[in-house]
Amino acid sequence: MDVSDEKIFNERNSNTMELLVGQEYFVPAFKPLKQTSDFYTSILGFRPTLELDNHVILIHDLSNSKFHITSVEPGDFNKGREAPQILFKLVDIDAVKASVETTFPAWIHPAVVERGGGIRNTEWGTREWECRDPQTNVCISFYQQDGEIQPPQNRTQINSGVIVAGQEFILPAIGSLKLLEKTPHSSVAFYTTILGYKVTSAVAESHLIFTHIPSNSRFHLIEVDAAYDKTQEAPQIRVQVRNVEKVRELVRECGFDAWIHESVLKRGGGVLETAWGTREYACADPVSNVCVVFYETVV
Structure with missing residues (x-):
């Protein structure tokens, strides 16, 4: 060299550099700040499982979600986007909207505020509402399939959701x-x-953290x-x-x-x-x- x-x-x-291996996608954010952790724990029922110098890891059993969250996945991470995006599919978007408006009004996405704060009905059959983490700039999008008002009956197919907040991407x-x-x-x-x-930590029963x-x-x-x-x-x-x-x-x-x-x-x-x-x-x-x-x- x-x-x-x-x-x-x-x-x-x-x-x-860190690498997370497990059953779920791991969604990157950028700053391990307390307010970010508070949002996921108080609004969505996640719980912190590990705190490192640069990362907070939160895990959640989706089958126990008060808003019946059925999936968590990364949005389009195209580098041309304004910000990274996390997608939450749930069956009670009205409840999560009311909870955010009461306790985290500053997190409501500016685009939502501009349209009057309401839930958006899309032409592809979903109801959508967005937040934005003011500390990490990550867009948090909630969506509900139109007409879906009951949680899935087969809960065994629902895995835990994991959010990783930190300065580095975790893959x-x-x-x-x-x-x-x-x-x-x-x-x-x-x-x-x-x-x-090298393996540095185990998260829950189904994930490992590698550090290099x-x-x-x-x-x-x-x-x-x-x-x-x-x-x-x-x-x-x-x-x-x-x-x-x-x-x-x-x-x-x-x-x-x-x-x-x-x-x-x-x-x-x-x-x-x-x-x-x-x-x-x-x-x-x-x-x-x-x-x-x-x-x-x-x-």
């Missing part, structure tokens, strides 16, 4: 902790062996990001490295052949040279189906 590369690397990676994976532990070349082994992460100090990376990890494009076959984690060829070699050497993405196998197992100036190599978690794309930028 020459002097200029090292300067850029240190500027971009002064903090540790999504799908496999449950129990499944990860049973596989010989598990998600735990992959992230610790290939990328140098980028400056200690054998591949000089530069950046870790998540792609939430719903048109993709599977959730995707993009890992920028300095030497993608070394990653490819280590995946083979450590016996993670089952992780090599089928698209890589179809082209003979080599690194892909893209038209947009990157060299890429992809793996796929056989348990969670999450696609892990390693790439380096060609200068």
Whole structure:
């Protein structure tokens, strides 16, 4: 690494990178401030489970929701958006609106205020109402399917919802902790062996937190990001490295052949040279189906 590369690397990676693995999507926010935590706990019934220096993690059993929340997912994380978005599907949007108006009026989204504060009926059959966290700028969108007034009968299919509030992105994976532990070349082994992460915490029974100090990376990890494009076959984690060829070699050497993405196998197992100036190599978690794309930028 020459002097200029090292300067850029240190500027971009002064903090540790963290990775959350579990059954649910993990939605990023940006500041671990008390008011943000209070909103999710008092309005939506989440409870804090872990507080780190830069993150607060809140977890909620959706089947016990007073507003009958049926799903929590990230919105469109296109970088062109004004702010990140969290989507809550529920069956009592009027109740959550009344609760916010009473206790967190400053959180009502400016767009809602401009239209008079009411719930919006969309042409695609939903009733929608929005808040905005004044501390993190995250948009919190509530929506109810038109005509849906009862919670789902089959509660066993509803998993816990998790919100992560912190300064760094914490990335999504799908496999449950129990499944990860049973596989010989598990998600735990992959992230610790290939990328140098270490397990630092367990959240509830179904999630693990991995922490990594980028400056200690054998591949000089530069950046870790998540792609939430719903048109993709599977959730995707993009890992920028300095030497993608070394990653490819280590995946083979450590016996993670089952992780090599089928698209890589179809082209003979080599690194892909893209038209947009990157060299890429992809793996796929056989348990969670999450696609892990390693790439380096060609200068």
